[in-house]
Amino acid sequence: xxxxxxxxxxxxxxxxxxxxxxxxxxxxxxxxxxxxxxxxxxxxxxxxxxxxxxxxxxxxxxxxxxxxxxxxxxxxxx
Amino acid sequence: xxxxxxxxxxxxxxxxxxxxxxxxxxxxxxxxxxxxxxxxxxxxxxxxxxxxxxxxxxxxxxxxxxxxxxxxxxxxxx
DNA sequence: TTTGGTAATTGCCTTATGGTAATAAACTAA
DNA sequence: TTAGTTTATTACCATAAGGCAATTACCAAA
Numbered sequence: 001x002x003x004x005x006x007x008x009x010x011x012x013x014x015x016x017x018x019x020x021x022x023x024x025x026x027x028x029x030x031x032x033x034x035x036x037x038x039x040x041x042x043x044x045x046x047x048x049x050x051x052x053x054x055x056x057x058x059x060x061x062x063x064x065x066x067x068x069x070x071x072x073x074x075x076x077x078x
Numbered sequence: 079x080x081x082x083x084x085x086x087x088x089x090x091x092x093x094x095x096x097x098x099x100x101x102x103x104x105x106x107x108x109x110x111x112x113x114x115x116x117x118x119x120x121x122x123x124x125x126x127x128x129x130x131x132x133x134x135x136x137x138x139x140x141x142x143x144x145x146x147x148x149x150x151x152x153x154x155x156x
Numbered sequence: 157t158t159t160g161g162t163a164a165t166t167g168c169c170t171t172a173t174g175g176t177a178a179t180a181a182a183c184t185a186a
Numbered sequence: 187t188t189a190g191t192t193t194a195t196t197a198c199c200a201t202a203a204g205g206c207a208a209t210t211a212c213c214a215a216a
Contacts, residue, residue, distance in 0.1 A: 005111060005133035006202095024162060033083060038204055040164060050172085050203045051126055055083035055150035066144040072133035077202095084172095102192060116174055118194060128173045128202085155172095 006048040006075045014069060015043070032056030048077065084126040084153045092147060093121070110134035126155065 018028055029039040033056040041047040049057075049070070057069060096106055107117040111134040119125040127135075127148070135147060 005130050005137065007129040007133055025164095026162070034203095035205060036163085037165085037206080041204090044164075046165090047203065048129055051085040051128065052083050052204070055085055058150045059083065066148075070144075072136045103194095104192070112173095113175060114193085115176080115195085119174090122194075124195095125173065130174070 004075045005072065006077075007054060008071045008073050008076065009042060009049050010069055010071065011043055011045070017064070031060040033060070045077065048075065082153045083150065084155075085132060086149045086151050086154065087120060087127050088147055088149065089121055089123070095142070109138040111138070123155065126153065 018025075023031075025039050025043070026036045029036045032039065032053060034053055038047070038053065042049050042053060054066070054070060057064060058066060096103075101109075103117050103121070104114045107114045110117065110131060112131055116125070116131065120127050120131060132144070132148060135142060136144060
């Protein structure tokens with residue numbers, strides 16, 4: 001909706017990762033330290049991930065790296 | 079002030095990097111796409127870097143990586 | 157059919173990020 | 187000394203992230 005920069009999530013990658021590990025959106029939320037509502041909004045492109053989400057993912061899943069999951073680009077929110 | 083997770087900046091690293099390159103806080107701010115006030119607040123630990131700052135740094139300075147400049151830990155704000 | 161787990165959604169609220177001045181202190185060069 | 191640059195600070199404001207709670211829909215297993 002605007003041209004501001006934001007951290008983006010590779011939703012497809014994350015989706016696949018979670019499916020392969022059999023982790024539900026709800027479990028994921030808990031591990032990351034945010035609510036299911038927050039995860040869902042981010043996974044469906046209604047919110048950009050903030051510092052709390054990014055940190056939670058990287059701390060909660062040590063096999064994931066910033067560059068794998070996130071990228072830096074322009075805001076794509078609807 | 080609280081125990082929430084946030085992205086942190088390696089201020090010493092960034093400070094040194096900018097000094098070595100002879101880049102002022104103001105020039106840096108412009109390159110990153112935020113204001114000098116925002117850069118200053120982040121460099122002095124009064125604000126955590128947000129998505130705009132992180133993205134601006136990584137896009138504006140291709141020789142910098144997320145892992146070099148940032149880390150994921152608990153909020154240290156005063 | 158009913159239970160249970162999951163994903164999707166939404167309204168309301170709080171807090172954090174970032175902008176916009178504007179100002180002050182410090183330092184350097186002319 | 188004065189002008190210019192840089193860093194630090196601050197009050198006020200707008201917007202975005204995230205929580206909370208509740209609801210809906212879907213689908214599989216008992």
